[in-house]
Amino acid sequence: MTTETLNPDILAGQDATLARLKADKSGVLGRIGTLETRIARTASEVDAAQAIRYRVFVEEMHAQVPPESARKRRDIDAWDAICDHLLVLDTAIEGDAEDQIVGTYRLLRQDVAMANGGFYSSSEFEVADLVARHPDKRFMELGRSCVLPQYRTKRTVELLWQGNWAYALKHRIDVMFGCASFPGAVPEEHALALSYLHHNALAKGRWRVEALPELEHSMDLMPAEAINMRKALAALPPLIKGYLRLGAMIGEGAVVDRAFRTTDVLIVLPIHTISERYRNYYGNDAGRFAG
Structure with missing residues (x-):
């Protein structure tokens, strides 16, 4: 990695993060009150995370999963075995760690994705082309984000981002990306928000990335002059709005995921574009909520 990839503050932050994480034998990436975030340590913790995903995606959002997943009441796919699973735990809950997720x-x-068949997002977007245009950069895919309803608070979201940021620094990641979703499988129901993204946040140039042609639904559903900006921002899902605040760009075209009953867009977030406000907030060494 060259110094052109990340600015000196972030490079120094990576070194500080590595030193701090080595000193912290617990592996905790951040804490706020009784909440803490870290990577899953055991198969049973991953299983518990899959159970949380089932509760949110299937029981709450009515996603369709294979019969075996339904029988086990777990959201499971082939990528689970090769991914790291970031957790938020409430240590005030009695029981083992699995009960606290x-x-x-x-x-x-x-590096893990390329050794194991590629990224999950490649099933919907031309991710391989994007990665190939940036051979000097290290990419990390974010996915399957979910939080139990009673914990959908600012503190939990901050800890998830604390964990992502600390993990990215630790592994010297240059670009974070991944699918983010609108509820429902009819893109036209989100014409205002999708059109806003198309006209105001589209990734361009070497960062351009498109939906697979056979799956692409246009996001250009309204002319720019017809968009009420305030209403458009209000119509964005909180996760996508949060990505935009950080400085993310959006891929060209939406994809309908019929199993999950969502309309997906691709988020592209180069580390160097993360706004100074948020780098200062979390710290260039991810130290704000450090364990």
């Missing part, structure tokens, strides 16, 4: 995110580094 209230939120999760799935993280897949480029």
Whole structure:
């Protein structure tokens, strides 16, 4: 990695993060009150995270899963075995760590993905082309983000991002990306928000990435002059709005995921574009909520 990839503050932050994580034998990436975030340590913790995902994606959002997943009441796919699973735990809950998991995110580094068949997002978007245009950069895919309803608070979201940021620094990641979803399988129901993204946040140039042609649904559903900006921002899902605040760009075209009953867009977030406000907030060494 060259110094052109990340600015000196971030490079120094990576070194500080490595030193701090080595000193912290617990592996905790951040804490706020009774909540803490870290990577799953055992198969039973991954199983518990899959149970959380089932509760959110299937029981709450009515996603369709294979019969075996339904029988086990777990959201499971082939990528689970090669990903790291970021957890948020509420240590005030009595029981083992598996009982304390209230939120999760799935993280897949480029080197691991390339050794195991590629990224999950490649089933919907031309991710391989994007990665190939940046051979000097390390990519990390974010996915399967979910939090139990009673924990959908600012504190939990901050800890998830604390974990992502600390993990990215530790592994010297240059670009984070992944699918983010609108509810429902009819893109036209989100014409205002999708059109806003198309006209105001589209990834361009060497960062351009498109939906697979056979799956692509246009996001250009309204002319720019017809968009009420305030209403458009209000119509964005909180996760996508949060990505945009960080400085993320959006891929060209939406994809309908019929199994999960969502309309997906691709988020592209180069580390160097993360706004100074948020780097200062979490710390260039991910130290704000450090364990």
